[in-house]
Amino acid sequence: MEVFGLGIHVLVAIFFAIHVVRTGQNMYWLAILFMFPLLGSVVYGIAIYLPSSRIEHGAKKVISVAGKLLDPDRELRAAKEAFEYTPTAQNQMRLAAALLAANQPQEAAQHYEACLQGPFASDPAIRLGAAQANFACARFEACLTHLQTLRQQSPHNASEVVAVLMARSLAGMGRTSEARAEFEFALQKYGNFDTRAEYAIWAQSLGDTETAQRLKAELDQTINRWSKHNRELNAEMLRRLRDAF
Template identity: 55%
Template sequence: MPFLGIGLHILVAIFFAIHAVRSRQQMYWLLILFSFPLLGSVVYFFAVFLPNSRLEHGARKAVASAAKALDPTRELRAAREAFDFTPTAQNQMRLAAALLEAGQAQEASNVYEACLQGAFANDLDIRLGAARAKLASGQGADAIAHLDFIRRSDRNFRPEQASVLLAQAYAAAGRNEEARGEFESAVERFGSFEARAEYAIWAANMGERQLADRLRNELQSTMNHWNKHTHSMNLPLVRRLEAAFAKL
């Protein structure tokens, strides 16, 4: 039995080592994983694997949606109060995120730009938030600049989200062939419902009926297997999809 336990630890460490290599993590993770198979695997799971997994993303999305439905302005009120009381960089970042989620994109954009001054100029989470805010406020070119910065810094930083956002930013800036290429890349690399849905919305808005219909059929095939909870969690995106096709 002890032999089996040691073997299992090593197998888990090998699994995470393969993930580290494929996702181009820092090579010191290999040293940690093979020097301390059990502890290293636990640390890698929570520090790298889980934050980048769809499971963790879905859980965060579900919790956030439930909280927002109960009190839509609670987080924004709390973020403003926290920043007014203690105007730290962390509270400023929280306020920017809350403004964006509340639909106040221009103010969120201004706060994100303030966050990027000084010590946090290279923070990729802030850059991603700033890109989202710029896109939501109709500033596609500025969103592209932030997303290009992220890719130059770390191509493996939230790659699916960054790819879809970049495609949308290209579209907002009128660079439609680049938008098409980035959407196709996102669908090919990740194959997620979100990537396909955003591509379908773009195709419908561009009047590309054949492409839009093909993507909608693929999406419908996926939705046919959803349970009630999954459908509820994706309802805002589905409604945007339906609105885009209603105009086609």
């Protein structure tokens, strides 16, 4: 039994050693794990492995969701109080993001636009936030202007998000051929689930059932392989797909 127990300790240490290498942790963990298999594994598991595991992420998500259900406006209130007490650009950015998350895009857009007039005018995150807020207000032309500026100034920043939002803005402006070209560009260059889903939803709304059904079939293949966790993370997109089709 002692030999069996020692073997388990070594296997656990090897498992954590693989995790060290794959995740780029400091190499001194390897020495600790193999010099002290039991104690080293316990320390590594608590200090490194659990905080990066799905268990930890799942727990944080449950806490976050519970907090939003019990007090959905907590972050918005805190952001407003911080900005009123100290009206810095950083606090204004926080307030703009909280307003957008709280489905108050018009006020969010105002704060984002104000941030772009100051020293953070070239900040890509603020520019993207301004674009998203304007899109939520159905101000598609303003959204498109921000996205074009963002693509010119920072071509590698959130490029997939920019491409899809640009396609949706063009669609909102009735520029159908340009919207299709941007969707195709995003699909060919990135082709992840959200890009494919947005394209499918738009094609279905346009009456292009051939494109919509082709994309939907590809999406269904991915969805069928998803775990419950993945379905929960993408619940809003799955709802939109069900409504569209």
